[in-house]
Amino acid sequence: MKRINAVRWIFLLCSVEAAEAQTTAGLSRADYRMQVELDDSKHRIKGTQEIAFQSGAADTLHELFFHLYFNAFQPGTAMAERTAALPDPDGRMKGRFESMSASEQGWNKVRSLKVNGVAQRTETRETTLKVYLDKPIPPGGRVRIDTEFEAQVPVQIRRSGRDNNESIDYTCTQWYPKLAQYDRHGWKTLPYVNREFFGIFGNFDVRIRARSAFVLAGTGVLVNACALPAALAQAYCPEAKGPKAEWAEWHFSAENVHDFAWAADRDYRISATQSGRGTDLYFARGPRSEAASWKALQDYTVRFFNTMDTLIGGYPYPRFTVIQGGDGGMEYPMCTMVLGAAKPDQIEGFVGLMVHEAAHNWFYGIIATDEQRYPWMDEGFTSYAEAVVMEGLFPTGDPNPHRSAVHSYRKAALAGLVEPLSTPADFYTRNKSYGMGAYVMGELFLWQLEGMVGTPVFRAGLREFYRKYAFTHPEPSDLVRILERRSGMQLQWYSDLWTGTTQTIDHGIVEVRAVGRDQIRIVLERKGSIPMPLELVLVFEDGTRRSLKVPLDWCFEAAPGSAQPLPFWNGYAPRYECTVRADFNALDEVQLDPLEYTADLHLENNRWVKP
Numbered sequence: 001m002k003r004i005n006a007v008r009w010i011f012l013l014c015s016v017e018a019a020e021a022q023t024t025a026g027l028s029r030a031d032y033r034m035q036v037e038l039d040d041s042k043h044r045i046k047g048t049q050e051i052a053f054q055s056g057a058a059d060t061l062h063e064l065f066f067h068l069y070f071n072a073f074q075p076g077t078a079m080a081e082r083t084a085a086l087p088d089p090d091g092r093m094k095g096r097f098e099s100m101s102a103s104e105q106g107w108n109k110v111r112s113l114k115v116n117g118v119a120q121r122t123e124t125r126e127t128t129l130k131v132y133l134d135k136p137i138p139p140g141g142r143v144r145i146d147t148e149f150e151a152q153v154p155v156q157i158r159r160s161g162r163d164n165n166e167s168i169d170y171t172c173t174q175w176y177p178k179l180a181q182y183d184r185h186g187w188k189t190l191p192y193v194n195r196e197f198f199g200i201f202g203n204f205d206v207r208i209r210a211r212s213a214f215v216l217a218g219t220g221v222l223v224n225a226c227a228l229p230a231a232l233a234q235a236y237c238p239e240a241k242g243p244k245a246e247w248a249e250w251h252f253s254a255e256n257v258h259d260f261a262w263a264a265d266r267d268y269r270i271s272a273t274q275s276g277r278g279t280d281l282y283f284a285r286g287p288r289s290e291a292a293s294w295k296a297l298q299d300y301t302v303r304f305f306n307t308m309d310t311l312i313g314g315y316p317y318p319r320f321t322v323i324q325g326g327d328g329g330m331e332y333p334m335c336t337m338v339l340g341a342a343k344p345d346q347i348e349g350f351v352g353l354m355v356h357e358a359a360h361n362w363f364y365g366i367i368a369t370d371e372q373r374y375p376w377m378d379e380g381f382t383s384y385a386e387a388v389v390m391e392g393l394f395p396t397g398d399p400n401p402h403r404s405a406v407h408s409y410r411k412a413a414l415a416g417l418v419e420p421l422s423t424p425a426d427f428y429t430r431n432k433s434y435g436m437g438a439y440v441m442g443e444l445f446l447w448q449l450e451g452m453v454g455t456p457v458f459r460a461g462l463r464e465f466y467r468k469y470a471f472t473h474p475e476p477s478d479l480v481r482i483l484e485r486r487s488g489m490q491l492q493w494y495s496d497l498w499t500g501t502t503q504t505i506d507h508g509i510v511e512v513r514a515v516g517r518d519q520i521r522i523v524l525e526r527k528g529s530i531p532m533p534l535e536l537v538l539v540f541e542d543g544t545r546r547s548l549k550v551p552l553d554w555c556f557e558a559a560p561g562s563a564q565p566l567p568f569w570n571g572y573a574p575r576y577e578c579t580v581r582a583d584f585n586a587l588d589e590v591q592l593d594p595l596e597y598t599a600d601l602h603l604e605n606n607r608w609v610k611p
Helices: 006-021 078-085 291-311 344-367 375-393 403-414 431-453 455-469 476-487 492-500
Strands: 029-039 044-054 061-067 107-115 121-125 128-137 142-152 170-172 202-211 215-218 247-257 262-265 269-274 280-285 319-324 329-332 335-338 507-514 519-526 534-540 545-550 575-581 587-592 607-609
Touching: 107 121, 107 128, 202 262, 215 280, 215 319, 262 319, 269 291, 280 291, 291 319, 291 344, 291 375, 291 455, 319 344, 329 344, 335 344, 344 375, 344 455, 375 403, 375 431, 403 431, 431 455, 431 476, 431 492, 455 476, 476 492, 507 587, 507 607, 519 534, 519 587, 545 575
Parallel strands: 029 202, 280 319, 319 335
Antiparallel strands: 029 044, 044 142, 061 128, 107 142, 121 128, 170 262, 202 247, 215 262, 269 280, 329 335, 507 519, 519 575, 534 545, 534 587, 587 607
16 A cells, blocks of 8 residues: 555645635534444444534534435335336336335434433434534534444445345445535435435544455555455555454545445455556455456556546545445445446446546545535536546547537437426436436536637636635536636626526527628527527638637627637627628538537537538
8 A cells, every 4th residue: 555645645635724724614524433343144234433523604503413324225215205206217226115124124223322422312304313402513613423323234226235236245335324514505404315415524434343254445545454364455455464363343544535435245356556646546346247347447547547637636535446336336435336247348338437436536525516406516527527538548539528418418408308407406307307417417517618718728727626626515606707717708697597597509500601702791590598609610622621709798708719709799689690701612611519519409500511
C-alpha cells in the first residue's frame, strides 16, 4: 500500500479545513467509529457506533434523524408500495417483496441511543428514526452520539443484500444507522424507495469482525492488512503473516467521505495496480467472473483515472476499489459495486459500467450535491464524463460523444416521457422519465453549455467548479455563475428553462438564397420554446467549410473565440435573417448545428442542400 502523495494530501486537507470552517454556513461534520460483527449463520450485523457530530446548521436543532435503509426490504414498505404502483417498475424488484420470508427480509434496529451519555427518546417510522433531543444543539454545537444496533442483511433485491445472482455472499451498502443531512432546506428524512442518497462528510473508522472464511473489500484503506492471515490479505499486503484463526477483524479507515460500504465473499480474488497519479487501485472479483475481463479492466481503470484527473480534477483519496457486488452498478465513496461476470467479448460494456460508477466519485462522492433535489447533477454530470472518457478508451471518431444522449432525449420528448428536471428524485411518475431526466437531460445540460461557451471555457469552468466546491454540496447556480464569469455571457435563463420546464428546442433553416453579388441570405426559424445560440456551417463544392456563430441576445455576448459572430437573434423573435458574404454559386449546402450541440427536436429542417 502506497502512501497518499503530497498533492492529494494538500487537496484533501484544504478541503477538510474549508468544510470545517464553513460549518456554521451549512456544512455539518459526522465522524464515525464503528465496531461490528457479521454473524453469517443468521445473516446479521451487530455492533456499536460512536459519532462525533458538529452541527453546521444556522438553526438550533431540537431533534436528529437517522436513516435505517435496511428496513425498506420488507413487504408493505414505501419501497415495496412504490415499486408496485409505478407503471414501469424495475424488473429486478417487481413482485419480490410480497414473497419475502422473515429470514429474507432486511431490518435495522437501534437498541440504544445516547447523546453525550444520556439516553434519548426515539421514534422509528420505517426507514427513518427520529431522536427527540433532551438538550438542543446550537449552531456550531458538538455532541457525541453512541448507538448499539443490529441489522439483518436481506436477500439482495437491489444494491444491498446477500446471495445475489452472481453468488456474492454479502453486499453491505446503506447498512448502518446513518445520520441524516440537515442543510438550509431542512432535514432529509424521506423514506428510502431505491433512489438517491445525501450524506454528511466525516471520517470513518470501521472494524468488521467476520469468520476467516470471508475476504472483504470496501470504502477506505485497510489499516491492518499486514496483520491479517496471509490467505485473506496477501494482495492487500504481500508481507501479511497473521496467524490462522476462526475469526478475523478487518479495520478500514476513510477520511472526508459521506458513506461507508463493504462486501464480503468466501471466494473473492483481490488484485491490485496503481494509477499514473499514485492512486492504489484494487479489484475484488467473485467466483462467477472472467479472469481475462478483470485483467483487462485494470488497464482501463488506470487510463480512466488519468483521464478524469485531467478532465475534472485530481482524485483526493489514496485508494479506489472495484468490487463485484452482483447487482447492476452502484457508486460509494472510494469504491464501486459492479456486475462482474462479463465475457471478454463484452469488455466495452464492462468498462463502461466501471467508468460510470467510478466517475460518480467525483460528483456524488466529492462534490456531493443533494441527490434528492438535483439527481441530474450527479447522474447527468457523471454521464457527461462517462461519454468523454469512453470516447477516449473506445474511439468512434465522432466529435460529439454525447450524440446518443441527444437522440435518446429527442425520442423521449416526442413520446411525451419527459418531466421537469426540478422534479425530486423520488417523485418522477415513471422510471423512464427519471432515467431520462437524471441521466440524459443532466448530461445534455452540460453538453449544451459547452456548445454555448465553447469547449476551452467550459472545461476550465468545470474544473474550477470541482476545485471550488469539492466537499461542499453546491447547487446548479454555482456552476452557472462560474461559466458566466469565464465567458462573459448570461446563462441563468438557460438553466431555468432546461431544468424547470419541459419546454423544447427546435430550430430550422427556412431559406438560403443569393442576394446581390457575392452575398447569401439565410433565414432561420424557431419552433421550440427555448432559443439557443447556434452554429451555421457553409459547405462549398470544393469541400471547404466555414463556421458561423449565431449569438443569442439573452446571452448578451457571443461565445468567447467566435471567429465571425453574426448579428444577435432576439430570443423572443420566431424568425432570424442574416446576410453572409460568400459566393452562392460555389455553395453546396448549409448545416444548422451539425454537431448537435442542442437537443433540437426535429432534424429534417437543419440541412439545406442547393438544388
